[in-house]
Amino acid sequence: MEVVYRGAPWKAEIGQWLSGCDSVTKEVSIAEIIGGSNCEKDCSGHGVCNREFGQCRCFHGYSGDECSKRQQLKCNYPQSPEQPYGRWVVSICPTYCDTTRAMCFCGEGSKYPNRPVPEACGFNINLPSEPGAPKLTDWTKADLDNIFTTNGSKPGWCNVDPSEAYANKVQFKEECDCKYDGLWGRFCEVPVLCTCINQCSGHGHCRGGFCQCDNGWYGIDCSIPSVVSSIREWPQWLRPAQFNVPDHAHLTVKIVNLNALVKKKRPLIYVYDLPPSFNSLLLEGRHFKLECVNRIYDDKNATLWTDQLYGAQMALYESILASPHRTLNGEEADFFFVPVLDACIITRADDAPHLSMEEHKGLRSSLTLEFYKNAYDHIVEKYPYWNRSSGRDHIWFFSWDEGACYAPKEIWSSMMLVHWGNTNSKHNHSTTAYWADNWDRIPSSRRGNHPCFEPEKDLVLPAWKRPDGIALSSKFWARPRDKRKTLFYFNGNLGPAYLNGRPEASYSMGIRQKIAEEFGSSPNKEGKLGKQHAEDVIVMPLRSENYHEDLASSVFCGVFPGDGWSGRMEDSILQGCIPVVIQDGIFLPYENVLNYESFAVRIHEDEIPNLIKILRGFNETEIEYKLANVRKIWQRFLYRDSIMLEAERQKNAFGYVEDWAVDFLQLIEDDVFATFIQALHYKLHNDPWRRHVHLEKEFGLPRECLIGTN
DSSP: OOOOOTTOSBOHHHHHHHTTGGGGOOOEEEEEEEEOOOOGGGGGGSEEEETTTTEEEEOTTEESTTSOEEOOOOSSOOOOSSOTTOSOOTTOOSSEEETTTTEEEOOTTSSOTTSBOOGGGGEEEEOOSSTTOOOEEEEEEEOHHHHTOOOTTSOBSTTOOHHHHHTTSSOBOTTOOOOSTTEESTTSOEEOOOOOGGGGGGSEEEETTEEEEOTTEESTTSOEEOTTSOGGGOOGGGOSEEOOOOOGGGOOSOOSEEEEEEEEOSOOEEEOOOOGGGTHHHHHTOSSTTTTOSEEEOTTOOEEEOOOGGGHHHHHHHHHHTSTTEESOTTTOSEEEEOOOHHHHHHHTTTOTTSOOGGGTTOHHHHHHHHHHHHHHHHHHHOSSHHHHTTTTEEEEEOSTTTTTTOOGGGTTSEEEESOEEOSSSOOSOOOSOGGGOOTTSOHHHHOSOOSOOTTTOEEOOOOOOOOHHHHHTTGGGOOGGGOOEEEEEESOOOTTSTTOOOOTTGGGGHHHHHHHHHOOSOOTTSOOOTTOOTTEEEESSOOTTHHHHHHTEEEEEEOOSSSOOTHHHHHHHTTOEEEEOOTTEEOTTTTTBOGGGTOEEOOGGGGGGHHHHHHTSOHHHHHHHHHHHHHHGGGGSOHHHHHHHHHHHHHHHSSOOHHHHHHHTOOSOOHHHHHHHHHHHHHHHOGGGGGSOOOOOOOOOGGGSOOOO
């Protein structure tokens, strides 16, 4: 049965699902398995016990079945006569290396032994050779005299008293700063919250990115209760539960596992509790607090949202873990989520000596493929679920600039979540201008010959955008047509013709360069404007100080690639601007779900010279129609669920709602996570392969929600 929702920006065949057909699904009874297995020596205090299998998940620097083996993680790459401290790396260390974390500190003998010594801090700095040129670091010569000095007139670091430095009584080395998570202040003098998945759900301590769970709890975010947990503290997605076992305080008999009967709505998602090398250790070992996370914490432990586009991976992961659609019963699960945090590999592969790139010839794409292949090997060996569907009910998130192009061939049958839906119909090779991410050189024996994206099974998700309370309270997304004076707007890197432009001709597949050549409104290096520049067309390379305001003052906004995907689609939609998409054969967020014709404009790459002529051809009725549809779907590009999970955590911690949360609390339409669940719900009943798999499951779905395909 198909229903067309008039004027709605979604396709008829899945319109019901995006209109909330999942909300009328009846609850079904699911037996949730509460683990009771113990770990050897309780992981020696250096790890968390997975009580489903009785296996330890060891902290950074520890290994073995009991986490009793102490590793020696190096801060530096191997040295040579020419490079006595090894080649450059963010963690390059001339002082004390904490070998459990591969991080560099001032060390014993200094006044502040736990103060970090990151990057250029501990090395000689050569003054610029000419005015305006940057300072250069000499990575072969340590600057120990300065950073360890107790002479206040010399630029020190490890012995500098913060109060004296803030009062300008002593000098300090400007190249030194506070990069490691969990520390705040110019001199790392203030301990603050680290960033963990779901902040350990209130059942553990976040140590640099790895959750050290309280007794009775486990999982990457300490959200899974064991039989020795307090039932009163169980998460909402496991309540109310029915069973006849008293609270743990009264238990006298050892229980291995416990079944709790819980009412739930499908689709049900099982989240693998993978070894921490795939997620927690990547967070715990990051050398820069902003890497691969969507938030950090300030000196008062208030939330600071980041501009990390890769933060979507963390946001979705947190939402799945806290969702009522989560199940601990793999036999009842409809989908299986495999949490590999490739966003942290992207940002960390080049700066962490313990992430070996030697076998990968410097290709981060190759290293990441290996992570996914190892995760596949793990779940096939340890769990029975993959072979049930040849992995077709499994979900993997690839946040890289070119999405899942480099996915190992073994997992391609699964559903891929990406930000870049390249069908390889035109751009049939790696399009990134950054050589370390190029996947063309990965042999087909590892990658296979699959495309980057298959619309029939995969989904493009929006990138993370920092929650902007000002834009939200100003209702940029709802700004009417008469307040949008600029016809077309694009602000971003325009390539080698401009100062500080990316030098590679292959950047943006050449699209931004062609746009600038035709319509550039800022002079390039030669002082020239675009051949067709116009007053109401803005194409400029320097980031606007009022970027969101400028988007909200425009009718059409450009959506072009960078080194693969960029965040321009989200920028346009969240400010209520009609996106103009120029990238042939590449799907954008939900493009295989939403009807893009109703709210966007897609122009072929060879039509770039006609861009403005095409846009001026739309009449006011068509423009108003598209603007209205952007307003209908804009919240589907917002990770509101993850934002509100954080708001609730902060409310519990401080007793009040943060300012940024007030406006988000008023939003009620479906967001990224709701749309994701709706897409899964649709797939659950319409993926062709499921019709051939006989499963005795109760779906609780009204017949009117089933879509006929005959």
